[in-house]
Amino acid sequence: MANSAGTLQCPNHSCQEPNHQSDKFCYRCGTPLIKRYLWAMGSGIDPYKLGDAIADRYLLVGERILLDTTPAVSPDTPEEVPPEFLPYLKLSPHRLHIPQVYGRLKVTEKRRNSEIWLLEDVPIRGSEAGEDEGKLFSELTSIWQNTSAVRQLNWLWQWANLWQPLLDQGVASSLMETSFLRVEGSLLRLLELKIDRKTPPTLQQLGQLWLTLIDGTSPEIKRYFQEICTQLTQKQITTSDQLVTILDRGLSDCARSQKRTYKIVTATDSGPSRDHNEDACYPPSGELIISETDTNTLAIVCDGIGGHPGGEIASPLAINTLYQRLETLSESLEKWHPESINIELEEATCAANDAISDQNDRENRSDRQRMGTTLVMAKTFSHEMYITHVGDSRVYWVTKQGCHQVTQDDDLASREVRLGYSLYRNALQHRASGSLVQALGISSSATLHPTVQRFVIDESCIFLLCSDGLSDYDRVDQYWQKEIIPILEGGTDLPTAAARLIDIANTQNGHDNATVALVYCEVTPYPESGQTELSPPQLELIPPILANPAKTAISKMPQIATERNNNRPWWLLFVMVLFFGLGGVIAAIRFGGIDLVARLIGRGDLASINTSPDNVSDPEITRSQPESIPETSPSAPEITPTSVSGLDVPKLIELKELIKSHSKDISLVKEPGKLLKVGLVPRGSILQVIGSKKHQEQEWALLRVCSIGNENVEVERPIPREKLVKKGDVGWVKAADVLVEPNFQSTTEQISECSGK
Numbered sequence: 001m002a003n004s005a006g007t008l009q010c011p012n013h014s015c016q017e018p019n020h021q022s023d024k025f026c027y028r029c030g031t032p033l034i035k036r037y038l039w040a041m042g043s044g045i046d047p048y049k050l051g052d053a054i055a056d057r058y059l060l061v062g063e064r065i066l067l068d069t070t071p072a073v074s075p076d077t078p079e080e081v082p083p084e085f086l087p088y089l090k091l092s093p094h095r096l097h098i099p100q101v102y103g104r105l106k107v108t109e110k111r112r113n114s115e116i117w118l119l120e121d122v123p124i125r126g127s128e129a130g131e132d133e134g135k136l137f138s139e140l141t142s143i144w145q146n147t148s149a150v151r152q153l154n155w156l157w158q159w160a161n162l163w164q165p166l167l168d169q170g171v172a173s174s175l176m177e178t179s180f181l182r183v184e185g186s187l188l189r190l191l192e193l194k195i196d197r198k199t200p201p202t203l204q205q206l207g208q209l210w211l212t213l214i215d216g217t218s219p220e221i222k223r224y225f226q227e228i229c230t231q232l233t234q235k236q237i238t239t240s241d242q243l244v245t246i247l248d249r250g251l252s253d254c255a256r257s258q259k260r261t262y263k264i265v266t267a268t269d270s271g272p273s274r275d276h277n278e279d280a281c282y283p284p285s286g287e288l289i290i291s292e293t294d295t296n297t298l299a300i301v302c303d304g305i306g307g308h309p310g311g312e313i314a315s316p317l318a319i320n321t322l323y324q325r326l327e328t329l330s331e332s333l334e335k336w337h338p339e340s341i342n343i344e345l346e347e348a349t350c351a352a353n354d355a356i357s358d359q360n361d362r363e364n365r366s367d368r369q370r371m372g373t374t375l376v377m378a379k380t381f382s383h384e385m386y387i388t389h390v391g392d393s394r395v396y397w398v399t400k401q402g403c404h405q406v407t408q409d410d411d412l413a414s415r416e417v418r419l420g421y422s423l424y425r426n427a428l429q430h431r432a433s434g435s436l437v438q439a440l441g442i443s444s445s446a447t448l449h450p451t452v453q454r455f456v457i458d459e460s461c462i463f464l465l466c467s468d469g470l471s472d473y474d475r476v477d478q479y480w481q482k483e484i485i486p487i488l489e490g491g492t493d494l495p496t497a498a499a500r501l502i503d504i505a506n507t508q509n510g511h512d513n514a515t516v517a518l519v520y521c522e523v524t525p526y527p528e529s530g531q532t533e534l535s536p537p538q539l540e541l542i543p544p545i546l547a548n549p550a551k552t553a554i555s556k557m558p559q560i561a562t563e564r565n566n567n568r569p570w571w572l573l574f575v576m577v578l579f580f581g582l583g584g585v586i587a588a589i590r591f592g593g594i595d596l597v598a599r600l601i602g603r604g605d606l607a608s609i610n611t612s613p614d615n616v617s618d619p620e621i622t623r624s625q626p627e628s629i630p631e632t633s634p635s636a637p638e639i640t641p642t643s644v645s646g647l648d649v650p651k652l653i654e655l656k657e658l659i660k661s662h663s664k665d666i667s668l669v670k671e672p673g674k675l676l677k678v679g680l681v682p683r684g685s686i687l688q689v690i691g692s693k694k695h696q697e698q699e700w701a702l703l704r705v706c707s708i709g710n711e712n713v714e715v716e717r718p719i720p721r722e723k724l725v726k727k728g729d730v731g732w733v734k735a736a737d738v739l740v741e742p743n744f745q746s747t748t749e750q751i752s753e754c755s756g757k
Contacts, residue, residue, distance in 0.1 A: 207232025668731025
């Protein structure tokens with residue numbers, strides 16, 4: 001929606017020439033022009049009319065829709081963030097679906113002392129939309145009818161996946177406002193967030209809302225969806241995890257109606273200012289892979305850290321390790337199951353981390369001498385794309401509707417946002433904003449938190465993996481439409497596009513090595529084959545506590561009854577639990593620091609390493625912490641804790657600390673002797689010992705999480721909330737490493753909480 005009343009400033013900081021809004025490129029330097037549309041919140045926007053220019057910068061182009069005409073200039077980003085906007089910050093890892101706070105606009109004209117808060121990444125059509133540019137994407141309910149079955153299930157699946165994160169932040173009501181739910185192709189996006197004013201919505205209410213969609217549901221899934229709604233309204237489905245599992249099964253069956261062809265190409269270059277290349281990629285640079293199965297659909301980009309000869313060793317070492325672990329993943333897993341795939345990807349990442357870390361130890365590298373690497377990896381399986389990420393290399397998801405960054409950098413600026421300390425564009429102003437908080441190889445896998453995301457692929461799209469040699473200075477945002485969309489339209493091929501992106505990195509940035517991987521997922525429907533209607537789902541009535549914690553186990557929540565393991569003696573443990581009752585303990589844990597890997601943007605060497613992420617050398621980044629509350633009063637008698645070894649099952653304990661771990665964290669792991677974590681346990685959590693066994697002559701205790709502690713762990717430590725344990729999680733801990741309070745006495749309330757009564 002061009003408007004002749006204003007101009008659009010060139011985003012190139014060395015140019016910033018004003019251009020006409022209908023132009024696509026700066027007339028002076030040729031840089032693609034960015035049209036950043038924003039959503040205005042607050043009554044301060046009410047007096048303005050279409051076409052008004054606000055504060056000589058923002059042009060009102062639609063109802064509450066503003067165009068930033070000077071995108072190269074930082075917006076007003078106050079230090080103090082109002083409480084109602086904190087959920088946006090803490091939900092920043094979900095920015096693919098949830099808008100983020102761009103800044104504040106203070107206006108004195110037409111309405112005195114009014115404020116307008118601006119959201120970016122809002123479901124507003126960009127310049128690729130033609131006449132619809134600057135307009136909101138359609139509401140889900142308005143286009144639900146006559147949409148394919150797999151697309152409808154995909155939207156529901158995303159809806160269900162957002163439920164628990166939004167519920168945790170007190171904004172689940174947003175998912176009950178149909179006017180907030182917008183769809184951009186296959187992607188479900190929220191217009192804004194709504195605070196849960198009284199009691200939060202329930203899954204039963206969600207089921208009632210979903211019932212209104214039944215009439216327009218595709219015939220292939222109508223009975224299936226009807227049964228899901230019934231189970232929700234009758235409270236048979238009690239958790240969002242359970243709901244996601246049911247939708248996963250339906251998607252897996254329904255997606256067989258589509259054919260998927262994958263094409264992968266990579267390219268890497270040392271760049272004009274470096275004499276060696278510390279980046280690495282798989283497949284090898286310039287090699288094109290085409291596959292109609294997901295057997296060889298693996299793409300990896302690593303950006304080495306540590307300088308010559310560190311980073312150029314670490315990045316290929318990571319890729320070799322990952323390739324060896326994942327080469328036969330598709331064949332080794334008997335069938336598709338998200339939990340098993342997630343575990344395999346996390347364990348492969350930990351193996352790559354340890355391979356580099358072990359070599360650092362063998363070569364006696366310490367502090368800044370330790371080599372490491374970032375990682376972004378794409379692996380397809382069945383109808384899904386799995387993205388694994390550590391560091392500040394990025395993955396972008398490009399469709400004909402738009403381009404979205406799907407990874408969140410593991411740097412200090414993103415950490416500030418995730419903890420609710422600062423708006424992102426304000427955090428970027430700090431000198432150390434680009435310093436990394438984690439990378440592969442710097443320390444043990446016990447402190448590594450790789451992120452694994454999965455996406456349902458039901459339309460042709462491209463995933464761009466790249467090092468910061470390309471992504472710095474918003475180059476992908478500027479050039480995706482010109483360089484990547486032609487692939488989807490058949491106007492260019494992958495090798496040509498990859499070469500062009502490397503050229504852009506070298507000419508427009510040029511300060512670092514540059515590496516890209518393009519993964520083209522081409523989706524076409526199979527010829528009409530009379531697809532059968534999905535059978536209604538049935539719930540398997542097995543308590544969550546009995547979920548097998550092994551790495552090949554099914555999801556932790558109750559499952560749909562299709563494959564009961566008759567060899568699992570679940571009934572015996574169930575009877576024992578009913579007989580003895582459930583109980584819990586308060587875990588008094590102070591989180592320790594993970595190793596901090598700091599690397600400034602544009603540099604390939606380590607800037608600093610610190611054992612506490614809140615003890616950052618840059619005073620502008622460090623935030624003052626609230627005073628800690630003593631865990632016991634000064635007059636309380638000292639109690640000598642004892643080991644958890646030899647405790648009976650079931651047993652109620654109060655965890656105090658680990659005595660043999662290098663970290664102060666108490667982490668539950670999926671298997672004894674494995675580094676892959678179920679999650680970190682915040683202090684104040686209620687736990688129960690439900691089992692024990694020996695592994696390599698050491699006793700391990702199986703614990704169940706009954707409730708989560710109320711300490712604000714996000715203030716203490718930069719760990720995303722999704723890395724913490726959840727109620728119902730089950731995991732192992734080495735018994736000899738844990739100290740417990742010998743005089744701990746459980747209360748009736750704790751027992752009730754643990755039994756779910």
